[in-house]
Amino acid sequence: MNYTTQMDAAKKGIITKEMQIVSEKENIDVNLLRDLVANGKVAIPANKNHKSLSAEGVGEGLRTKINVNLGISKDCPNIEPEIEKVKKAIDLKAEAIMDLSSFGKTEEFRKKVVEISPAMIGTVPMYDAVGFYDRELQDITAQEFLDVVEKHAKDGVDFVTIHAGLTKVTCDTFKKNKRLTNIVSRGGSLLFAWMELNNRENPFYEYFDKLLDICEEYDVTLSLGDACRPGSINDSTDASQIEELIILGELTKRAWERNVQVIIEGPGHMPINDIKANMLLQKKLCHGAPFYVLGPIVTDIAPGYDHITSAIGGAIAASCGADFLCYVTPAEHLRLPTLEDMKEGIMATRIAAHSADIAKGIKGAKDWDYQMSEARKNLDWEKMFDLCIDEEKARKFRKESMPKHEDSCTMCGKMCSMRNMNKILDGQDINILRDDNENVTSCNQ
Structure with a gap:
C-alpha cells in the first residue's frame, strides 16, 4: 500500500521502517506508536x-x-x-x-x-x-x-x-x-x-x-x-x-x-x-x-x-x-x-x-540513575565513568586531583561516606587516621 507521509501511513495502518526504528529506540510497542x-x-x-x-x-x-x-x-x-x-x-x-x-x-x-x-x-x-x-x-x-x-x-x-x-x-x-x-x-x-x-x-x-x-x-x-x-x-x-x-x-x-x-x-x-x-x-x-x-x-x-x-x-x-x-x-x-x-x-x-x-515516568529513564548509584556505592570508578553523561569531563576532573587512596576522592579522602559505610557494614575497621599497612583490630572482635 502506498503512502505519502508518516502520518498518512499511520492512518492507513502501515508500519514504516522509521516507525520500527523509533519503536526499538524507545522500547515502545510499534502499534501504539503508529496510533x-x-x-x-x-x-x-x-x-x-x-x-x-x-x-x-x-x-x-x-x-x-x-x-x-x-x-x-x-x-x-x-x-x-x-x-x-x-x-x-x-x-x-x-x-x-x-x-x-x-x-x-x-x-x-x-x-x-x-x-x-x-x-x-x-x-x-x-x-x-x-x-x-x-x-x-x-x-x-x-x-x-x-x-x-x-x-x-x-x-x-x-x-x-x-x-x-x-x-x-x-x-x-x-x-x-x-x-x-x-x-x-x-x-x-x-x-x-x-x-x-x-x-x-x-x-x-x-x-x-x-x-x-x-x-x-x-x-x-x-x-x-x-x-x-x-x-x-x-x-x-x-x-x-x-x-x-x-x-x-x-x-x-x-x-x-x-x-x-x-x-x-x-x-x-x-x-x-x-x-x-x-x-x-x-x-x-x-x-x-x-x-x-x-x-x-x-x-x-x-x-x-x-x-x-x-x-x-x-x-x-x-x-x-x-x-x-x-x-x-x-x-x-x-x-x-x-x-x-x-x-x-x-x-x-x-x-x-x-x-x-x-x-514523566518514561520507561527505563531511572535505570541509568540506578546503575550510577550502584557504581558509586561500590566505588567502581570505571563503571561510574562509563555511565557519565560526559565521560570525558568526569575523567578529566578525577585525573586533575587524584587521591592518595584510590577508593576515595580528594573531597573526602578516607572520610568518604560510601567507603566507610561499606567497611563498617562489612564488619571492618574504617581506618580514617592510620595508614592502611598498620595493624588494626576488627570492630567485631
Whole structure:
C-alpha cells in the first residue's frame, strides 16, 4: 500500500521502517506508536531525501529530545567550523540539528549537513530568503518565500520552522498590547517587517495550503514557529503569545487533514511559575501536538550562564508536557557560540531532558540513575565513568586531583561516606587516621 507521509501511513495502518526504528529506540510497542503518529501526538520527522537519517520520534510517551542550533552568518561565514560543530553535536547524542544559516554558502552547508547527519535536520527558510535572492526583504514575493521552503525540502530537511501564526490579527493584538521586548523571534520580526512594509497578510498563512503541498510531497514536518514568543519574563503569557497559539492550533488541524506532521514551538523567556500553565495551554489549544520549547529561560539577568537558566526551565517544561527542548548555550544573547559553548549547551539540555523523563515516568529513564548509584556505592570508578553523561569531563576532573587512596576522592579522602559505610557494614575497621599497612583490630572482635 502506498503512502505519502508518516502520518498518512499511520492512518492507513502501515508500519514504516522509521516507525520500527523509533519503536526499538524507545522500547515502545510499534502499534501504539503508529496510533500516536496517526493522531498527531507523535511526529517522526523524516524527509524522503534524508538518506543518512536515523529516525527519532518526538511526542507523547517518548524520551524528551534535544535540538542544537548552528549555522553560518554574515559575520561568521566559514563553513568548516560549523561542520565541526555538527559532527560534535552528533557525537554528543543530539537528536536534532537546526541549520539557522542566513548568509553565504547556505545551500552548500545545508546539503553537507543533510549528507552526514543521522540526526534530524531542521531549518528556518525565512532566514535564508534574503541571502538566497540577494534582495532586500521588502522586494521578495510571497511565491519566492514558498520557493525557498521547497528548495529546503528538496535538499532533505526533515522539519521547517514556519511562523504562520503571525497574521494581521496577531499583529493588531501585538500593537494594542505593548511589550517590553517587542517581537524577539528573528523569523517573526522579519515577517512582521515584510507585512508592514508591503501591507500584506503573512504569505505562509495566506498560502498555507501551498505550504502543505510542499510538506506532503517530501514528508517534511511542519514546526509551527512562535513569532510572538516572549523575549523577557515581563512579556510571558501575554495576549500576543496566546493569540498566536490559538491560530497555531487551527493550522495544526488543517495540516493533519493533509497528513502533514506538526510540532508546535513554544515560549522563550518565562518565570518558573508560568511554565506549567503554558504547557497545559499548548497541549489544549493545539490538540496534543508535540511541543518544542526554547528553554524556557527563567530569568533575564544571566548572560553567560543562559545554558543554566534554560536548563532549569527546560526540565520543568518537559516534566509538565514539553516533548522537545532547543538547547541554549552560555553565549546566548552575546555572540555565535563556539564549539565549547555548544558542548556546554548540549550537556545542560540533555541533563534537563533526562531529569524530566524521570519525572514523566518514561520507561527505563531511572535505570541509568540506578546503575550510577550502584557504581558509586561500590566505588567502581570505571563503571561510574562509563555511565557519565560526559565521560570525558568526569575523567578529566578525577585525573586533575587524584587521591592518595584510590577508593576515595580528594573531597573526602578516607572520610568518604560510601567507603566507610561499606567497611563498617562489612564488619571492618574504617581506618580514617592510620595508614592502611598498620595493624588494626576488627570492630567485631
